[in-house]
Amino acid sequence: MKRRIKQYGALVAAGSMVALLLAACGGSDNGGGSTPHLITNIAVPNSASPAFSFDISYADQGKYFLADRNNKAIDVVDTTTNKLIAQIPGGFAGNGATTTESGPDGLIGLPGTSTLYAGDVNGVKVFNTSSQTLTKSIPIATTGNRTDEGCFDPDDHLVAVANPADTPPFLTFINTDTQAVVSKLNFNGSSGLEACEYDASTKSFLINNDGTAVNPDGELDLIPASSVTAGQPTVTKAFPLGACVPAGLALGPNQDVMVGCDPGAGDPLITLILDRTSGAVLAKLPFGGVDQIAYDKTSNRYFLPARHWVTSGTAAASGFTPEMAIVDGTSRTIVAQVAVGTGAHSVAVDGPSGQVYVPFQAGSAAFPNGGISVFSVH
DSSP, X not given: OOTXXXXXXXXXXXXXXXXXXXXXXXXXXXXXXXXXXXXXXXXXXXXXXXXXXXXXXXXXXXXXXXXXXXXXXXXEEETTTTEEEEEEEOOOOBSOSSGGXXXXXXXXXXXXXXXXXXXXXXXXXXXXXXXXXEEXXXXXXXXXXXXXXXXXXXXXXXXXXXXXXXXXXXXXXXXTTTXXXXXXXXXXXXXXXXXXXXXXXXXXXXXXXXXOSSOTXXXXXXXXXXXXXXXXOOOOXXXXXXXXXXXXXXXXXXXXXXXXXXXXXXXXXXXXXXXXXXXXEEEEESOOOOSOOEEETTTTEEEEEETTOOTTSBOOSSOOOOEEEEEETTTOOEEEEEEOOBTOOOOEEEGGGTEEEEXXXXXXXXXXXXXXXXXXXX
């Protein structure tokens, strides 16, 4: 999760007080003439005050899971009824002085199973979502900083988790069979780490690097899984991203990978689609200010909630009107934009139900109190 919310959290809330209406724009909608729209808002206890602090989310097997710091729990929503059915405790840090000192953070599920990893301050916690119990705590560091986002390699039974605020930032690789840490990769000179994905076609980990001396506004790094299993994880390719400051990452169809950008004030708000083998830019979309993004194979669409979106299309420190862009995976174009709630930066898609889940803070009249919005994919 991007740390920029620490700097602009109050401005996000202030800039989003205007009531937002659902709107579609740009391109043709491939959903049989229908437009993605708000289905319902799900209330979450204790989410109005203090401002709802949440992080990464995940959907699988008819359940939606959200890292909820206000309640020091993992929220569980039934995607059939869209009801909050549980809040799984785990001894999380909760709301700290900054997001770096807060938890839960990144969620990594093993699809088709009941195993869920959740980042927290100083480590990772493993849960059985069927019994709703904590099964193991894995210490990562003792710096008081959070272990944040991560990704799963089903081929080698590995989970990679990032510590973005440590010096240097680093990735930790955990064996999902033994729950043992097997290796670690330092990113010397990096200003931080963001989302990662495992690419089965190239058997590599991809991770957004916030900035290096060579690429100060970010790069996409590639780590062969073979280097991890050999005990010497190594970045073998670094794709420059220009004035991006990368946050979200999602593998799309063919060899596409989408990089969601959250650039600094004054730079254009953009989203990039790259060829994940060569790093060639396949599309540069005029939309940005995002954190987590998601791709849905069922609808062949990407979903990009942008808490830092402004109508001018130029990144700013205030005046946000949060929206979610929907991008067609084939044409690589924006087919719709819909209003989302204040601070919306997390997203997960439940493909079977055709629903998109976007949590939000109290702010605008259309999205009051703080909770979880549910949208249709078409």
